[in-house]
Amino acid sequence: MAPAGLTGRLATLDPAILSQERRLQAFEQFSQLPSRRERVGRYWRIDLETLSPDPAADVAESSPRIDNPNARIVACDLRVAATEYAEEFARAFGMTEIGSSKFGALARAFAQGGAFVYVPPNVAATEPVVIDFDFAPGTAAFAYTVVYAAAGSEVTVIERFSGAPAFACGATEIVTDENATVTFANHQNLTDAAQCVHSRFARPGKDATVHWACADTGAALTVGEIAVAIEREGVEAGVTSIFFPNGTQHVDLVARLDHTVGNSVSDTVVKSAAIGSGQARFVGGIRIAERAQGSDAALRDDALLLSERAHIDSVPALEIAANDVKAYHGATVGALDGDQIFYMQSRGIAAADAERMIAIAFFEPAIERFPTQSLRSSIRDAIEAKLG
Secondary structure (H helix, E strand, O other), X not given: OOOXXXXXXXXXXXXXXXXXXXXXXXXXXHHHOOOOOOOOOOOOOOOOOOOOOOOOOOEEOOOOEEEOOOOOOEEEEHHHHHHHOHHHHXXXXXXXXXXXXHHHHHHHHOOOXXXXXXXXXXXXXXXXXEEEEEEOOOOEEEEEEEEEEOOOOEEEEEEEEEEOOOEEEEEEEEEEOOOOEEEEEEEEOOOOOOEEEEEEEEEOOOOOEEEEEEEEOOOOEEEEEEEEEEOOOOOEEEEEEEEOOOXXXXXXXXXXXXXXXXXXXXXXXXXXXXXXOOEEEEEEEEEEOXXXXXXXEEEEEEEEEOOOOOEEEEEEEEEEOOOOOEEEEEEEEEOOOHHHHHHHHHOXXXXXXXXXXXXXXXXXXXXXXXXXXHHHHHHHHHHHXXXX
């Protein structure tokens, strides 16, 4: 059963977004659903089945700052969306399978502080929509972002998590009509005091493009899930993930690309490193159903270990039931290349500087897949800070 201290707070949340009954149902799902992630060997220090916000913690409103320089695009908080843009909001909110995941159900139960982005038909954003969540210290914070892109539209959304909450739970849903393009980037850079769970689900329309780009450089614990339901032909889905646990940070991420129809493309690129006693796991799942002939799916996952105590598990998982497809996966886990360090030393570069330069360059192919120079610079700065 859900803790009474938390369920009692659901009655104070806006029923225009979600009724109390449906919030209670979502919280009960969170309490009952398994995380579907097995614990891995002696390195695993957490139990995701029992992970939950402290019932005694202050539940924060988490209203974001929204910067939208595009005159024809709607970007507002969830309460405004549920009342002033109710029809458009209803086309996306809860229209993915986010509520069927453990932490997605938790985010849905507390959905109130968050943002809604609506792009009308055939409108292309000239600048990114930027959403900043700065969570209050010591709180249980919830952030819910919904993006609905109508037919022929195009938008880039940049979301940033900062602050020092005790527990942050984020969720994003992207729903598009045909021929729409959405790029959604998130940089999570919470303090080491935080635990962070996030769920990101997309349902693109026919011939639509959705690209997730997520960088997790903060928080003591990060648990994330990215999923794209490819249910229409012509979809192009991309996932880029960067994470870098240091100290005693712990990262657990899952990406799922589900091809249920054919003639679609997915591309997943993951770059990770660990230093100190940092540890992580990435599970990259690609499923191609029997009727999904003509699918083209690729997954590349590279991990770099920068200390003897660091550990990263890389688990690519392909389930292919069709025979006329292209499917590729590759994964590497290794240390710095001694030959590269020796070469750079021979050119007068100190060993420590050489190691730092190689480590930063390792992330560059993934960083370049993020939108805007400003965001890419912020991610580089966070990586450099971890290297000391």
